[in-house]
Amino acid sequence: MTETTMGATGSPEALPALVPDAQKDLADKPKDAQQVFGRGFSLALVIAAVIAAAGLVLWGVQLTQGLVLSNMRNLTSWGFYITNFMFLVGLSAGGLIISSAPKVFGIKGFGGIAKIAIWTSVCATVLAIAFVVVDLGQPLRLWELFAYSNLSSPLMWDIIVLTVYLIVSVVYLWATLRTEAGKGSPLALRALSVIALIAAILVHSVTAWIFGLQIGHDLWYTALLAPWFVSSALVCGLALVLVVVMGLKKAGYLVLAQENIIKMVKLLGIFVMVDLYFFGCDLLTAGFPGAEGAAVVAMLTTGALAPFFWIELVSCAAVAIIAFVPSLRTNTLVVIASALAILAIFCKRVQLLVGGFQLPNIDLAGPATGPGLTDMGAATQAMGGAMVYFPSPLEFGLTLGVFGLGALMLLAGLRFLPLKPVDKD
Amino acid sequence: MRMGMAIDLARCVGCQTCAISCKQANNTPSGNWWNRVLTVGGQEMDTGALAEDFRDSTLSYLPFACQHCENPACVRVCPVGATYKREEDGVVFQDYDKCIGCRMCMAACPYTGVRSFNWEDPQFYRDFPLGDAGVPTHQKHTVEKCTFCSHRLAAGEEPACMVLCPLRARYWGDLDDPASEVCRQIASREHKQLLPERGTRPAVYYLM
Numbered sequence: 001m002t003e004t005t006m007g008a009t010g011s012p013e014a015l016p017a018l019v020p021d022a023q024k025d026l027a028d029k030p031k032d033a034q035q036v037f038g039r040g041f042s043l044a045l046v047i048a049a050v051i052a053a054a055g056l057v058l059w060g061v062q063l064t065q066g067l068v069l070s071n072m073r074n075l076t077s078w079g080f081y082i083t084n085f086m087f088l089v090g091l092s093a094g095g096l097i098i099s100s101a102p103k104v105f106g107i108k109g110f111g112g113i114a115k116i117a118i119w120t121s122v123c124a125t126v127l128a129i130a131f132v133v134v135d136l137g138q139p140l141r142l143w144e145l146f147a148y149s150n151l152s153s154p155l156m157w158d159i160i161v162l163t164v165y166l167i168v169s170v171v172y173l174w175a176t177l178r179t180e181a182g183k184g185s186p187l188a189l190r191a192l193s194v195i196a197l198i199a200a201i202l203v204h205s206v207t208a209w210i211f212g213l214q215i216g217h218d219l220w221y222t223a224l225l226a227p228w229f230v231s232s233a234l235v236c237g238l239a240l241v242l243v244v245v246m247g248l249k250k251a252g253y254l255v256l257a258q259e260n261i262i263k264m265v266k267l268l269g270i271f272v273m274v275d276l277y278f279f280g281c282d283l284l285t286a287g288f289p290g291a292e293g294a295a296v297v298a299m300l301t302t303g304a305l306a307p308f309f310w311i312e313l314v315s316c317a318a319v320a321i322i323a324f325v326p327s328l329r330t331n332t333l334v335v336i337a338s339a340l341a342i343l344a345i346f347c348k349r350v351q352l353l354v355g356g357f358q359l360p361n362i363d364l365a366g367p368a369t370g371p372g373l374t375d376m377g378a379a380t381q382a383m384g385g386a387m388v389y390f391p392s393p394l395e396f397g398l399t400l401g402v403f404g405l406g407a408l409m410l411l412a413g414l415r416f417l418p419l420k421p422v423d424k425d
Numbered sequence: 426m427r428m429g430m431a432i433d434l435a436r437c438v439g440c441q442t443c444a445i446s447c448k449q450a451n452n453t454p455s456g457n458w459w460n461r462v463l464t465v466g467g468q469e470m471d472t473g474a475l476a477e478d479f480r481d482s483t484l485s486y487l488p489f490a491c492q493h494c495e496n497p498a499c500v501r502v503c504p505v506g507a508t509y510k511r512e513e514d515g516v517v518f519q520d521y522d523k524c525i526g527c528r529m530c531m532a533a534c535p536y537t538g539v540r541s542f543n544w545e546d547p548q549f550y551r552d553f554p555l556g557d558a559g560v561p562t563h564q565k566h567t568v569e570k571c572t573f574c575s576h577r578l579a580a581g582e583e584p585a586c587m588v589l590c591p592l593r594a595r596y597w598g599d600l601d602d603p604a605s606e607v608c609r610q611i612a613s614r615e616h617k618q619l620l621p622e623r624g625t626r627p628a629v630y631y632l633m
Binding site for chain 1: 544
């Protein structure tokens, strides 16, 4: 793969971009590599590598001293890692959907940002897998997944689909680069984009089913969860691509016509509305009968998870306003809207994960039960909060480390892979 | 054959003896309780359901452990089959050597807190192991839970929680055999199962 990509950089199409242009053209032509990848870029690369290495050390600490260093306990058996896992699968699926969908339906894309979108989604997939691995108690037994696969487990489906999805994304990126270099067949690329689109939708549906098929938790058990996960993925995946593209535009890595940005922002607005619509449907279905689901609605709107609920709602509203009012679509506000969209979906993930454990089915006092079982649960309650779980410093540190790995991958990809839009695209 | 248990709630006085005998027989690590006696109502395990008028207050208990469901949510979701239902007696079993520590079973089980995870190297209150011979060694970062004392069943004995109950509130036997003690109790008494709406069909019955 490396040889191919190096070849593409040296191909005739890519060459003009590397030749410095006259000063007057600088504004609407991408800068050359020296200008974009200056000292600041190298510094960022080094910092990301250091954070990733620190994360690796923290993982070692967690494995030797035990997951007791996390704030997960028997009644809240998943925490920040799995929250981030859900979140990153979303980021990844969204990126791949918006890069492959235009190709599949033969409509105009977003000005050649497809390769960058695929790369962000490859990075996010690797991080999602990393979060599952750091959450595992026995990572050395991972091989059992392939030796003793229990095909009735949604977690097993997810592991299979994630693996396939990662391979498909990498192949799709490689094929896109080859086709641009004039080597591959456009038809094969289009067929591959269909596979990539299906895989992206599937990967997030299956991730939803890890939760949505569990009849044991009122918050999770809903048929809406899979489509809702896909809509959330579209929101945060597109938002991530927008943030990256706007950043690269500012850095002079690429040039993107304003109409493409506006097209993406409008789409972001639509995705946010769909996501909110699903949320509304779910809340109504849960709350209307006034049965068990009413406790779920109360928990989200006024209970323990209300801060996350309202941050999500207000952020989504702000995104919609910026997206739908033409005069507000300035570069700064577009970046703010994208950041808010990512924040909103993260809050949704927190609600889903912590909320699932917040309402125990058997809520009776006894030995080793109740919030006493989670140290941090007791601590947050003492401070006036009501969540049964809050991450520990180690969980924050290790999570930061995994994101450091993601930043490293993203930056290294931009530096060493020919992801820049090509004129004819 | 499908082994099951009936627990007489009218007899249970919440003495926690079954919880302790379980802990001893299985040598469970500090902080892990496979079998617990929960107090109905109230904030603490020593306060019952207090009413405005003290004469209306009640104190009742719910002995609570793995329900060994006929349709176990945990078995369905375990990616490597480390938790499985034994064909010969319907006991839901956990294989510590196989468990990858993903805790999917804990998320899937509707019965809050019956599964425990060893969040660190198992610690014990004593320097020497308690527990019966044949109890599997507890492992760090694996999930464990009540096995209906499988090691005792293998020796032809009843689960440890049955034996020490001072009020004889527990009945044991084959749910498929109408002549068994447990079936006769279920047939003759008003009874309930926990969370029937979740469709798990537990092997533990509560006599009212």
